[in-house]
Amino acid sequence: MNTKDLRYIKTEELIRSAFLNLAERTTIENIHIKDICAEAKISRNAFYGHYESKYELLERICKDASENMLSSLTEETVQNLRENLMYGVTEWCIQVVYEHRDLMRVLSKSSPAHFQKIIRYVFIESTLKELYTGTENIQKNIILKMSEAYISDALTSIIQIWLEDPSTISVRDLAKFLHSISHHAAAFFYAKLDENKNIKRRK
Amino acid sequence: MNTKDLRYIKTEELIRSAFLNLAERTTIENIHIKDICAEAKISRNAFYGHYESKYELLERICKDASENMLSSLTEETVQNLRENLMYGVTEWCIQVVYEHRDLMRVLSKSSPAHFQKIIRYVFIESTLKELYTGTENIQKNIILKMSEAYISDALTSIIQIWLEDPSTISVRDLAKFLHSISHHAAAFFYAKLDENKNIKRRK
Numbered sequence: 001m002n003t004k005d006l007r008y009i010k011t012e013e014l015i016r017s018a019f020l021n022l023a024e025r026t027t028i029e030n031i032h033i034k035d036i037c038a039e040a041k042i043s044r045n046a047f048y049g050h051y052e053s054k055y056e057l058l059e060r061i062c063k064d065a066s067e068n069m070l071s072s073l074t075e076e077t078v079q080n081l082r083e084n085l086m087y088g089v090t091e092w093c094i095q096v097v098y099e100h101r102d103l104m105r106v107l108s109k110s111s112p113a114h115f116q117k118i119i120r121y122v123f124i125e126s127t128l129k130e131l132y133t134g135t136e137n138i139q140k141n142i143i144l145k146m147s148e149a150y151i152s153d154a155l156t157s158i159i160q161i162w163l164e165d166p167s168t169i170s171v172r173d174l175a176k177f178l179h180s181i182s183h184h185a186a187a188f189f190y191a192k193l194d195e196n197k198n199i200k201r202r203k
Numbered sequence: 204m205n206t207k208d209l210r211y212i213k214t215e216e217l218i219r220s221a222f223l224n225l226a227e228r229t230t231i232e233n234i235h236i237k238d239i240c241a242e243a244k245i246s247r248n249a250f251y252g253h254y255e256s257k258y259e260l261l262e263r264i265c266k267d268a269s270e271n272m273l274s275s276l277t278e279e280t281v282q283n284l285r286e287n288l289m290y291g292v293t294e295w296c297i298q299v300v301y302e303h304r305d306l307m308r309v310l311s312k313s314s315p316a317h318f319q320k321i322i323r324y325v326f327i328e329s330t331l332k333e334l335y336t337g338t339e340n341i342q343k344n345i346i347l348k349m350s351e352a353y354i355s356d357a358l359t360s361i362i363q364i365w366l367e368d369p370s371t372i373s374v375r376d377l378a379k380f381l382h383s384i385s386h387h388a389a390a391f392f393y394a395k396l397d398e399n400k401n402i403k404r405r406k
Contacts, residue, residue, distance in 0.1 A: 142364075142371050143380055149360040150384055157356035158349045168345050177346055181353055184387030 008049075014040040015050055019057055020103065023110035028058060031110075062114050065103055069096045069122045078130045082201075086183045091175040093123050097159055098171050105163040112160075119159060120152040134199040141196060147189040154182065211252075217243040218253055222260055223306065226313035231261060234313075265317050268306055272299045272325045281333045285404075289386045294378040296326050300362055301374050308366040315363075322362060323355040337402040344399060350392040357385065 018040035022031045031054055037047055051057040073092070080088035097104055108115040128135045138144045155178070162174060169177075193199050221243035225234045234257055240250055254260040276295070283291035300307055311318040331338045341347045358381070365377060372380070396402050 146361045146364050146380065147384060149364055150357045153360035154353045154357035154388075157352040161345075161349050161352055177349065181350060181388050181391050185357075185384050188384050 011040075011042055011046050012050055014042055015047060015057065016061060019054070019061070020106050023106045026110065028054065028111045028114075058111065058114060061103075062107070062118055065100060065107075066118050066122050069100060069118075070126055072096055072099075073127070073130070078127075081127055081131055086186050087175070087179050089127070090179040090182070091171075093155070094171050094175040094178060096122070097162075098166065101163060101166050104159070105166075108160050108163050115160070116153070116156045119156045123155060124148060124152045128193075130202070132193060132199050132201055137196065137198040138193075140198075143192055144189075144196065144199075147185070147192060151182065151185055151189060154185070214243075214245060214249055215253055217245055218250060218260065219264060222257070222264070223309050226309045229313065231257065231314045231317075261314065261317060264306075265310070265321055268303060268310075269321050269325050272303060272321075273329055275299055275302075276330070276333070281330075284330055284334055289389050290378070290382050292330065293382040293385070294375075296358070297374050297378040297381060299325070300365075301369065304366060304369050307362070308369075311363050311366050318363070319356070319359045322359045326358060327351060327355045331396075333405070335396060335402050335404055337399075340399065340401040341396075343401075347392075347395055347399065347402075350388070350395060354385065354388055354392060357388070 015036060018036050019031065021039055022035055033044060033047055033054060036054065036057075037044055040047075051060070072095075077088060077092045080086075104115065104118075107118070125135070128138075138148055158174075158178060162169065194201065218239060221239050222234070224242055225238055236247060236250055236257060239257065239260075240247055243250075254263070275298075280291060280295045283289075307318065307321075310321070328338070331341075341351055361377075361381060365372065397404065
């Protein structure tokens with residue numbers, strides 16, 4: 001199948017938007033291939049020409065979203081991270097979630113585990129890899145592992161509440177709040193990373 | 204049914220320990236009444252003489268655990284809270300979880316949502332009620348709501364990792380770490396509570 005074929009691209013769009021429409025109304029477990037096909041007005045064969053299962057489709061949607069979000073990680077933001085200027089990073093994080101708010105809201109309701117994984121991957125794991133080598137050692141040290149989980153789950157929790165109704169607080173005010181409540185924990189985590197001899201700052 | 208009857212008490216113990224044995228090996232959704240009865244070597248009628256469903260049983264176990272954990276909240280700990288001496292509170296929290304580690308570990312694996320609810324109820328909601336009146340207003344203010352969720356989910360996350368193997372770090376070291384990473388966020392939350400005119404410190 002030629003994935004650049006216009007009909008293929010059109011069907012792919014129909015599948016994704018049908019899946020997300022259904023995910024607005026129920027959890028991933030309760031979505032069946034036949035519902036996706038009915039919503040997209042395509043045949044089962046057309047669906048299976050693109051994906052083996054709804055889980056493969058969900059993984060692909062999450063992977064694309066993560067890559068999209070990460071593509072906005074500029075050298076300036078990385079430089080802020082390097083210099084421990086946490087505010088710029090916090091602002092980037094909130095801004096990026098805001099730009100992807102429709103998809104993120106659907107994922108946070110229909111599949112909290114995938115939502116949590118995206119937040120962790122984009123805002124914690126990927127940014128740490130920009131700053132350090134040897135980040136795979138984080139999981140081998142209980143304090144580092146707990147610090148990463150603390151920051152990641154606290155961030156997920158705030159974003160999840162925000163996405164219930166993004167109009168209750170502005171991007172700017174949320175970035176300010178998130179910075180106020182979390183910059184100390186982030187600084188603590190960086191200090192512990194810097195103490196670990198298997199994890200090195202990139203120049 | 205006389206709930207003080209010795210046979211009744213014995214059956215209750217059998218049901219609870221059978222349920223927790225099963226919960227060690229699988230999630231709550233996959234436990235059926237017939238499995239509980241087989242494990243406890245009791246009849247279905249005996250089970251239904253105690254509970255209407257596995258969910259009622261689970262709720263009761265969680266309620267008893269919460270009350271048990273809260274019964275160790277001494278006036279001294281509350282006084283520490285009042286004076287913003289966060290270390291004493293952190294130590295109490297870790298010590299209490301340690302004393303209930305077997306049950307808490309099983310719950311954190313078999314029903315993460317119930318586990319999270321207990322942590323939040325015992326260590327956040329109940330301690331706040333000791334300190335303030337009007338805590339029901341927390342949910343009406345986005346910054347307070349997010350702060351509470353931040354602290355509660357970050358704490359849950361750390362405890363969950365710890366319970367995978369409580370021997371990796373001592374109660375004392377974990378309390379020290381938790382205090383280091385979280386005292387700033389807790390102080391921020393208290394400051395915001397003190398600013399809110401619908402929430403008042405108890406004398």
